[in-house]
Amino acid sequence: MQRMYSKKVYILIFLLPALILFCGVLIAPIGASAYYSLFNWNGLGAKVFIGLKNYKELFTSNAIGFMKALRNSLLLAGLSVFLQLPLALGLALTLGKRVKGERLFLSVYFMPVLISTVVIGQLWLKIYNPDYGILNVFLRSIGLENWTRIWLGTKKTALGAVFVPTLWQYVGYHMLLLYAGVKSVPPELREAAMLDGATDGQVNRYIVLPYIKPIIRISVIFAVTGSLKSFDLIYVLTNGGPLHSTEVPSTLMINMLFLRNRYGMGSAIAVLLIVLCFGFALLISAIFREEK
Amino acid sequence: MRNNSKAARVVIYIGLVLWMLVNLFPVYWMFTFSLKSNPEIFGENVIGLPKEWLWSNYSSALKTGNMARYFLNSTIVAVATILITLGVALMATFALTRLIWKRRKTLNKFFMLGLTIPIHASIVPVYVTLSRLHMLNTYWALIIPYSAFSLSMAILVCTGFMNEIPRDLDESACIDGCSVWGIFFKIICPMMKPAVATVGIYTFLQCWNELMFANIFISKSALRTLPVGVQALSGQYTTEWGPIGAALVLATFPTLFIYIFLSKKIQESFIAGAIKG
Amino acid sequence: MKKIVSLALALCMVLALVVIANKPAAAAEETVLKLWCIATESDANRPAYLQAIADYEAANPGIKIELEAFENESYKTKIKAAMMGGDTEDLPDIFFSWSAMLSTTTYEGKHFGVPTTFNIVALYANMDLLAEVGYDHVPETYEELTACCDALLAKGIIPFGCAGKETWCVTEYLEPIIIKTIGYEALNKIFAGEATWNDPDIAGAVTTFQEMINKGYFDPAGAALGNDETKANFLAGKTAFYQNGSWNTGEVANASFKSGVGLFPVMNADRSSYYQTIGGPSDVLAVCATSKNVDAAAKAAVELGKEICHYNYLNAVGMPAWIPYYDTSSLSPLMVDIAGLVGKCEGLVLFGDTAMAADPAQTYLSYVALVYGGEIDGPGFVAGLTNDLG
Numbered sequence: 001m002q003r004m005y006s007k008k009v010y011i012l013i014f015l016l017p018a019l020i021l022f023c024g025v026l027i028a029p030i031g032a033s034a035y036y037s038l039f040n041w042n043g044l045g046a047k048v049f050i051g052l053k054n055y056k057e058l059f060t061s062n063a064i065g066f067m068k069a070l071r072n073s074l075l076l077a078g079l080s081v082f083l084q085l086p087l088a089l090g091l092a093l094t095l096g097k098r099v100k101g102e103r104l105f106l107s108v109y110f111m112p113v114l115i116s117t118v119v120i121g122q123l124w125l126k127i128y129n130p131d132y133g134i135l136n137v138f139l140r141s142i143g144l145e146n147w148t149r150i151w152l153g154t155k156k157t158a159l160g161a162v163f164v165p166t167l168w169q170y171v172g173y174h175m176l177l178l179y180a181g182v183k184s185v186p187p188e189l190r191e192a193a194m195l196d197g198a199t200d201g202q203v204n205r206y207i208v209l210p211y212i213k214p215i216i217r218i219s220v221i222f223a224v225t226g227s228l229k230s231f232d233l234i235y236v237l238t239n240g241g242p243l244h245s246t247e248v249p250s251t252l253m254i255n256m257l258f259l260r261n262r263y264g265m266g267s268a269i270a271v272l273l274i275v276l277c278f279g280f281a282l283l284i285s286a287i288f289r290e291e292k
Numbered sequence: 293m294r295n296n297s298k299a300a301r302v303v304i305y306i307g308l309v310l311w312m313l314v315n316l317f318p319v320y321w322m323f324t325f326s327l328k329s330n331p332e333i334f335g336e337n338v339i340g341l342p343k344e345w346l347w348s349n350y351s352s353a354l355k356t357g358n359m360a361r362y363f364l365n366s367t368i369v370a371v372a373t374i375l376i377t378l379g380v381a382l383m384a385t386f387a388l389t390r391l392i393w394k395r396r397k398t399l400n401k402f403f404m405l406g407l408t409i410p411i412h413a414s415i416v417p418v419y420v421t422l423s424r425l426h427m428l429n430t431y432w433a434l435i436i437p438y439s440a441f442s443l444s445m446a447i448l449v450c451t452g453f454m455n456e457i458p459r460d461l462d463e464s465a466c467i468d469g470c471s472v473w474g475i476f477f478k479i480i481c482p483m484m485k486p487a488v489a490t491v492g493i494y495t496f497l498q499c500w501n502e503l504m505f506a507n508i509f510i511s512k513s514a515l516r517t518l519p520v521g522v523q524a525l526s527g528q529y530t531t532e533w534g535p536i537g538a539a540l541v542l543a544t545f546p547t548l549f550i551y552i553f554l555s556k557k558i559q560e561s562f563i564a565g566a567i568k569g
Numbered sequence: 570m571k572k573i574v575s576l577a578l579a580l581c582m583v584l585a586l587v588v589i590a591n592k593p594a595a596a597a598e599e600t601v602l603k604l605w606c607i608a609t610e611s612d613a614n615r616p617a618y619l620q621a622i623a624d625y626e627a628a629n630p631g632i633k634i635e636l637e638a639f640e641n642e643s644y645k646t647k648i649k650a651a652m653m654g655g656d657t658e659d660l661p662d663i664f665f666s667w668s669a670m671l672s673t674t675t676y677e678g679k680h681f682g683v684p685t686t687f688n689i690v691a692l693y694a695n696m697d698l699l700a701e702v703g704y705d706h707v708p709e710t711y712e713e714l715t716a717c718c719d720a721l722l723a724k725g726i727i728p729f730g731c732a733g734k735e736t737w738c739v740t741e742y743l744e745p746i747i748i749k750t751i752g753y754e755a756l757n758k759i760f761a762g763e764a765t766w767n768d769p770d771i772a773g774a775v776t777t778f779q780e781m782i783n784k785g786y787f788d789p790a791g792a793a794l795g796n797d798e799t800k801a802n803f804l805a806g807k808t809a810f811y812q813n814g815s816w817n818t819g820e821v822a823n824a825s826f827k828s829g830v831g832l833f834p835v836m837n838a839d840r841s842s843y844y845q846t847i848g849g850p851s852d853v854l855a856v857c858a859t860s861k862n863v864d865a866a867a868k869a870a871v872e873l874g875k876e877i878c879h880y881n882y883l884n885a886v887g888m889p890a891w892i893p894y895y896d897t898s899s900l901s902p903l904m905v906d907i908a909g910l911v912g913k914c915e916g917l918v919l920f921g922d923t924a925m926a927a928d929p930a931q932t933y934l935s936y937v938a939l940v941y942g943g944e945i946d947g948p949g950f951v952a953g954l955t956n957d958l959g
Contacts, residue, residue, distance in 0.1 A: 005391050011391050015387045018381065018384035021443060022440060025421075026406050030413070044652060063957070091308075094308065101308075111551075114548060115318055116501035117501060118519065119322055129790075130789070134339055150792050152734075153791075154792065158793075229408075231410070239734070242734075242792060243944055250410060250412055254646070259927060260927055277408030278405055330801070334802075416650055419651075420653075524610070
């Protein structure tokens with residue numbers, strides 16, 4: 001079998017479709033973007049080669065605000081790892097213990113993932129509406145009149161207001177992943193620990209968590225790269241406003257590509273995003289390996 | 293649960309039910325919104341039940357919006373994408389886990405790069421390529437990019453599953469005179485069934501609600517997918533939101549029903565997929 | 570009416586971006602022309618497009634117009650991607666465009682555009698609310714306007730609503746103030762890039778705008794709202810005024826209250842006058858330079874442009890940029906009022922974001938957003954734009 005499995009022809013045939021698809025649709029455009037990012041180009045007329053000036057401008061220009069956008073998305077990534085994931089993990093651990101109605105809870109918690117971002121965005125616009133939005137109406141009804149805000153219209157609150165639905169929507173996604181992990185813990189391990197008198201918390205801490213570490217790692221990677229790439233909800237809720245306070249790299253990129261006609265600059269942002277995402281994925285993997 | 297006191301259990305339950313309500317709310321909101329008039333949607337009655345149940349919103353969404361056609365298009369694109377992704381990913385995974393060669397670890401990492409690429413970054417280059425291949429305004433214009441973007445996840449999931457299949461099976465099949473193709477199709481593929489559902493749902497999530505590609509690569513209204521079709525219901529100067537809500541319900545509820553109907557299967561295969569992935 | 574027409578026609582000449590390729594006509598039996606636009610099923614422009622196409626096809630056998638409509642925001646990305654891709658197969662023969670976009674999509678200098686609507690910025694008023702504070706007409710001087718706003722505020726009525734989420738809505742307030750301060754000739758030069766923003770009177774206009782905001786004339790909730798929501802507030806009687814493009818006339822005329830319309834009052838009578846305003850034929854049908862049937866497409870664009878214009882006028886979603894063809898006696902009184910305002914126009918400046926090229930337009934819009942957010946003052950606005958746009 002060794003010999004049969006080592007034949008170059010088979011390796012090539014089995015890999016070819018994936019390689020064509022992958023390189024043609026994903027890798028080649030990155031190459032194209034990297035190339036265009038070295039030019040000052042509006043997408044139509046003549047290209048002017050400017051070397052790394054686009055990148056330099058990105059990191060130095062306050063007018064573009066790339067650093068701020070980057071900070072915002074890193075903050076989102078942090079919140080995603082330290083807020084969204086623990087919540088998802090908590091739900092997964094609770095449901096993994098055969099709670100009554102486990103299946104129903106699981107199904108419902110996953111629903112927001114299935115609903116399109118446009119719907120989720122419209123819903124939260126209504127929740128945050130300064131006049132009739134549920135949030136302000138609720139605050140008024142319990143007498144906290146002066147806590148009411150123009151959530152999406154004030155620089156101070158907009159970022160937080162945009163993050164809440166972004167984090168909320170994917171709790172179910174991570175929960176299902178982690179739940180799957182929790183369920184895969186062999187019951188013998190659990191029972192043995194219980195017999196030794198371990199509490200629920202101890203079982204989770206010493207049996208379950210170490211067992212599902214690979215899944216937690218995947219979850220963390222998805223949470224971080226997903227945050228860096230996040231676009232849809234922010235686009236619907238604020239489109240980067242008010243006054244660029246909720247700008248993230250993706251919204252900047254679309255702005256450059258399609259509103260400002262700065263194709264070269266848009267490509268530079270795309271390249272940086274990819275580098276960042278990949279860098280973080282490697283970093284997270286390394287951290288998890290380290291801990292082993 | 294035996295260590296928990298009754299009080300603690302009640303608290304946990306209350307928490308779970310509250311979180312359930314938070315997650316059910318969008319569904320409720322979308323449904324009632326689809327039966328309201330503009331003034332009700334914009335302020336008069338945002339979260340209550342509609343004062344007057346405007347079922348006519350649905351007929352106008354169906355009539356003017358051609359939702360049935362869009363639904364069909366979305367289904368065709370999703371099914372084809374899932375099939376292609378699965379086929380390609382299974383083959384690649386076979387090469388990455390079974391076949392013996394030097395750089396397969398490196399190539400695996402290379403494929404994982406796909407998990408990190410933002411879909412919006414590649415719009416224009418992909419558009420240019422598709423137009424050179426004369427594939428714009430066909431289902432392929434969506435199926436191929438969607439498959440490519442789902443591929444990394446699919447390989448990730450499949451790798452886990454395939455590593456679990458004992459190598460002795462290959463060995464004995466080989467001794468019985470099976471070719472590589474025979475092993476792949478007769479031994480490996482049938483055992484990968486649980487992976488199908490996992491890959492299927494990931495791929496489905498990736499392509500069902502996608503808007504950017506669908507908008508730019510398809511110009512013929514007969515080939516539009518649901519998200520674009522729903523968007524096309526809103527106009528520049530006048531926008532009646534009721535029918536848009538109805539269209540959103542028509543676009544979302546079938547998925548929700550299918551999900552609820554299949555949830556047990558989906559969850560099981562997720563469980564299987566997660567451990568191995 | 571004659572004045573509108575002559576004015577409009579003159580503008581078309583100036584703006585309508587001529588130059589046609591001199592190609593021999595293709596002798597095809599049936600010519601199919603693809604037309605892309607944003608007149609989706611629920612858009613107020615849709616009926617006008619359908620009627621115009623039906624008319625045109627009836628009058629020109631052998632030519633078929635294939636209409637494809639896209640949603641507004643996604644259309645912008647779509648058309649740009651198509652242009653960047655440079656694919657002749659997917660591009661339409663005729664496409665809807667905003668004047669600004671056209672200037673950036675000129676291909677080898679060949680472009681041909683026909684205006685489809687003519688709009689000005691109008692100050693709509695809820696006359697029922699104004700009556701409560703003793704006004705029976707839309708205020709015509711700035712003193713009158715501020716007095717009216719103060720009176721409204723005293724009664725707990727918010728004078729204006731302005732959608733901060735869509736910066737073009739803010740320009741619908743700021744630009745009229747600027748034109749009423751520095752006059753249309755000066756503003757035109759600035760938008761065209763022939764003069765800089767460095768004009769102390771502009772700083773004054775911005776300060777006026779911010780004073781109005783600080784006095785509470787604008788609904789603070791507007792900062793988080795889109796245009797649909799702000800308009801809904803006005804139509805529901807929450808705000809007394811709504812200043813926006815005249816394409817809203819049909820909707821305002823159908824509101825449950827008595828409506829009135831006027832223009833923003835003069836701020837500096839030395840440089841400007843009441844009948845100077847922001848407006849023009851901002852929407853155009855453009856012929857694609859790569860079309861295989863450029864001649865047929867150009868002819869069709871001209872005819873369709875006129876017809877769409879006409880039907881839009883009848884449907885009360887736009888002012889005509891061309892001579893209306895038929896009887897127009899069925900118009901609503903509000904539409905007639907707007908037509909009257911347009912007829913008396915003494916100077917027009919195109920909407921800023923459509924008059925400028927894409928990149929400067931975005932820079933300009935971000936400064937307008939800063940003004941509305943109170944981040945910079947008048948002098949800061951002028952200094953910033955002078956610095957960034959030269």
